[in-house]
Amino acid sequence: MIQLGDRALLKSEDGREYLVEITHRRFSTQHGFVELGDLVGSPYGTEVKSHLGKRFFVFSPTVEELVRHTKRQTQIIYPKEIGYLVTKLGISSGMTVVECGTGSGGLSTALAWFLRPDGRLITYEAREEFAELAGKNLAKAGLSHLVTIKVRDVVEDGFDEVEEADAVVLDMRTPWDLLPHAFKAMKGGAPLGVLVPTTNQVSETLRALKELPFASIEVCELMLRNWKPVADRLRPDDRMVAHTGFLVFARKVVRGEKRDDEPC
Ligand SMILES: C[S@@+](CC[C@H](N)C(=O)[O-])C[C@H]1O[C@@H](n2cnc3c(N)ncnc32)[C@H](O)[C@@H]1O
Numbered sequence: 001m002i003q004l005g006d007r008a009l010l011k012s013e014d015g016r017e018y019l020v021e022i023t024h025r026r027f028s029t030q031h032g033f034v035e036l037g038d039l040v041g042s043p044y045g046t047e048v049k050s051h052l053g054k055r056f057f058v059f060s061p062t063v064e065e066l067v068r069h070t071k072r073q074t075q076i077i078y079p080k081e082i083g084y085l086v087t088k089l090g091i092s093s094g095m096t097v098v099e100c101g102t103g104s105g106g107l108s109t110a111l112a113w114f115l116r117p118d119g120r121l122i123t124y125e126a127r128e129e130f131a132e133l134a135g136k137n138l139a140k141a142g143l144s145h146l147v148t149i150k151v152r153d154v155v156e157d158g159f160d161e162v163e164e165a166d167a168v169v170l171d172m173r174t175p176w177d178l179l180p181h182a183f184k185a186m187k188g189g190a191p192l193g194v195l196v197p198t199t200n201q202v203s204e205t206l207r208a209l210k211e212l213p214f215a216s217i218e219v220c221e222l223m224l225r226n227w228k229p230v231a232d233r234l235r236p237d238d239r240m241v242a243h244t245g246f247l248v249f250a251r252k253v254v255r256g257e258k259r260d261d262e263p264c
Contacts, residue, residue, distance in 0.1 A: 002039045002046070002058060007142045009061040009069075010034060012054060019061060019069040019140060029056075061141075063113040067106050070137040074103035074130060077171070078244045080222045081195060082110045085169065088249050089191045091115060095166040098185050099123040100154045100178060105134025107171055107195075112143040121146055122161060126153040154178055159185040171195040175248075176208035183212050188254035191216075197245045205248050214250040221246050 002008060002022055010018040012031055020027055024037035032052030039048060044060045061069070064079045085107075091097060091114040102108055102125035111121050125131040131151045138144045150160070155174070158181040159165075167190055168182045175194045182192055192214065194205055202219055209217055222244075226237045 002042050002044060004037075004040055005142075007061055007066070007140075008036075008039070008044075009059040009065055010048075010056045011059060012056050017065070017069070019066070021140075021142070029054075031056075063110050066113060066141045066143075067109050069140070070104055070106045070109055071133060072104040072106065073133055074106075075197070076244075077106040077110070077195070078224075078241070080224045081245060081247060082107065084220075084222055085193045085195070085247060086110065086114050088247075089167040089169065089193050091119075091167060093117060093119050095119045096161070096164055097121045097167045097169065098159055098161055098165040098182075099169045099171070100159075101125045101130070101172040102134045102149055103130055103171065105137040107169065108134055108147060108149075109138060109141050109143060111169065112138065112146040113141075115146050116143075119146060120148065122148045122150065122159075122165075124150050124152050124154045124159065126151070154181055161185040163187050165190055167191050167193070169193045169195075173201070174204075175201070176204045179205075179208045179212055179214075183214070183252060186252045188252060190252050192248075192250045192252065194248040195245050196248070197243075199246070202246050202248060209248075209250050213253040213255055215253045216249065216251045218249040219246060220249075 004022055006022045008020055008022055018029055022036050026033045027036050031054035032050030034048055034050050039058055046058050048056050097111055102123040108123045115121055128151055131149050135149055138147050155177045165185045168186055170178055225240050228235055
C-alpha cells in the first residue's frame with residue numbers, strides 16, 4: 001500500500017519518470033498535476049490520471065531507479081557494476097561500510113539501499129559541493145538516515161574507522177594512495193572493492209595491493225548488451241555502452257597473532 005512518506009515513482013505512458021515523496025501536495029508534471037495525497041492507501045502499480053487526463057503508473061522505486069534519479073556532477077555508476085559489487089562484497093543489513101569518494105552519491109545510494117534497515121555507510125568526499133549534492137540525492141531517495149558523509153581528503157587524513165569496516169569501496173582516481181588507510185579501516189577478512197575506468201589504474205592498484213597483506217585479488221570487467229524486446233524480430237540493440245570501468249577485489253588478511261582473550 002502507498003503510505004505517506006514513501007518514495008514513489010510516477011511513470012507516464014510515454015516513459016517520463018518522476019521520483020516523488022508521498023505527501024499531501026499537488027505534483028506538477030509535463031502532463032499536468034497529480035494529487036499525491038490521493039494515492040495514499042492504494043496498492044503500488046496503481047494507475048492515476050493527471051488533471052489533464054494523462055495516465056501515470058505508481059511504482060515503488062527499485063534501487064536501479066533510485067540510482068538513475070540521482071542528480072549527477074560526477075561519473076555515472078552503472079547497475080551492472082553496482083550489482084556485482086554488492087554481491088561480491090556481501091553488502092547487507094547490519095554491516096558497516098566505508099566508501100571513498102562519495103561523488104554525486106549514486107553508489108552511496110545503492111550501498112545504503114542494501115544496508116537497510118540497520119546497516120551504516122560512512123562515505124568520504126574531498127569536495128564540499130559534491131558532498132552537498134550527494135546529501136540531497138540521498139535525502140531524495142529516503143536513505144540519509146543510513147549514511148554519514150565526511151568531507152575530507154582521505155589521502156591526506158585517512159579514515160576515522162579502525163578495524164571497523166565490514167567492507168570498503170573505493171571509487172576515485174587514485175585508489176592505490178588509499179590502500180594503507182583502507183587496510184587500517186577494515187576488519188580482518190573484510191572485502192575491498194575498487195572501481196576504476198582505465199587499465200593503468202588497475203595496474204597501479206594491483207602493485208599497491210601487493211605491498212599489503214591482501215589476498216583473493218581479482219580483476220574483472222562486465223559487459224551488458226540490451227536486446228530489442230520485440231518477439232518477432234528479436235535482436236540486440238544497435239548501440240551499447242561499450243566501456244564503463246574495471247572492478248578490482250581483494251580481502252584483508254590478518255597475519256597470525258591470536259588475541260589473549262580468545263579461548264585456546
Ligand atoms: C568517480 S567520483 C565518485 C562517483 C560516485 N561513486 C557516484 O556514484 O556518484 C570520485 C570522487 O572521489 C572524490 N575524491 C577523489 N580523491 C579523493 C580523496 N583523496 N579523498 C576524498 N574524496 C576524493 C572526488 O572528489 C570525486 O567526487
